[in-house]
Amino acid sequence: MKFVYIENLRNFVNEEVELRGWLYNKRESGSVKFIILRDGTGFVQCILSKTDVPVEIFERNIPYESSIVVRGIVREDKRAPGGYEVLVKDIKVITESENYPIPKVREDNIPDVDVLMPMRHLWIRSKKQWAILRIRSEVEQAIHDFFYNRGFIRTDAPILTPASVEGTTTLFEIDYFGKPAYLSQSGQLYVEATMMSFSKVYCFGPTFRAEKSKTRKHLSEFWMVEPEVAYAELEDVMDLAEELVEYIVERVLERKMEELKILERDIKELESVKKPFYRITYEQAIEKLMKKGFNIKYGDDFGADEEKGIVEEYDKPVSIMFYPKEIKPFYMKIDYIDKTKVRNFDMLVPYVGEIIGGSQREEDIETLISRIREENLPMELYIWYLETRKYGGVPHSGFGLGVERTVLWITKAQHIRETIPFPRLLEKIYP
């Protein structure tokens, strides 16, 4: 008896196999019963015919989400969802799960999030969540492959940190052997240091923001990939960012088509995500918005409506470059020509807004010191950072890409909480 996964069933047509999984759904019609089995790799219809299985197996009523082991013969059949099905010979129930709390229901009867969220540990078994999280896995793997293939070294940054990276945002404070410490809001300062050892680096890990944000695209804990490249100027990492995004989408289209179909995602929109993307300046963005009737002036940052107003002008991701230095953090490099601007970019996509923020970094130690003073940051905590400039500082650039926002964009999930297995949201930390 061969134990196989559903994703490989096509290779075992007319053979007897064993499947191990959970009862996802069922229907019955007199002497024929249909069971939808899921095993993590896919879903398959299993047929119980009264004449083919022992009567005690046929008559046993197995509740939803019971764990079961099914033996049967693989058949190709057009009537089966997915084209393959299993004629059951035997079913073994491992654990019977009575009264599964999430109803198997119709679309007009899907429980509200306040019902589903406390059951996130069970909700992730449902088909859409399964599809979204499989795509998340593919996105993460694509990121690693992309950088690995380009010779980047993965150097992860610490999660416990003595100070804020940017100084302004609210951090989660913890007790570190009697002294205050903070959960990292970005690994950037640390990859700037490891870059001086390895030239091309990235970190990949969780980041934490204690802001009281309550929107479709904010989490208190989210994952970010942050590459940093020595001797790279702004335009170099913009190329890198666009190639990364193009690659991620390509990989999902190549390997996760079934999941995109479950989510009813418009494939054409994703297929058009090919370089070159669009690049505009901050000033061009302001002008465009003013022409469209937005109440905005030079020097303002873009809110949710403004981001949407810009993104809807384009059929691909668009990057906005050269923001006024006042609305950006201290480490960004002042532009060569216009000293009021920084050499940065934000990449925006439809439905989500910003998925990438990046910049060329300030390498001049004196400029950095005065910027740190201007921002009233604790200089003593940045000594090590300044030393990366003191000893062989070079021009360099990097960016951060938000994993969940990228998954949100690709899957068009209803809310960012569906793009991570166990989301941490404003004041919500269960389960």
Next chain:
RNA sequence: GCCUCGGUAGCUCAAUGGUAGAGCGGCGGGCUGUUAACCCGUAGGCUGCAGGUUCGAGUCCUGCCCGAGGCGCCA
């Protein structure tokens, strides 16, 4: 922090101030190819909490609690 909407059966929702209902799910029965199956039957309720108005409140009023959506902050 601000604005808006909501809370009635396990879930999704109805119910002019006048006997609390339906669909789905559960349970029982029927159907030999179902596709979010279908048909028959059945159980299931402190209408978020506390006051008030009224002959009578799910419905009107006041306060509170909880939730959702959006904005802001931010990535």
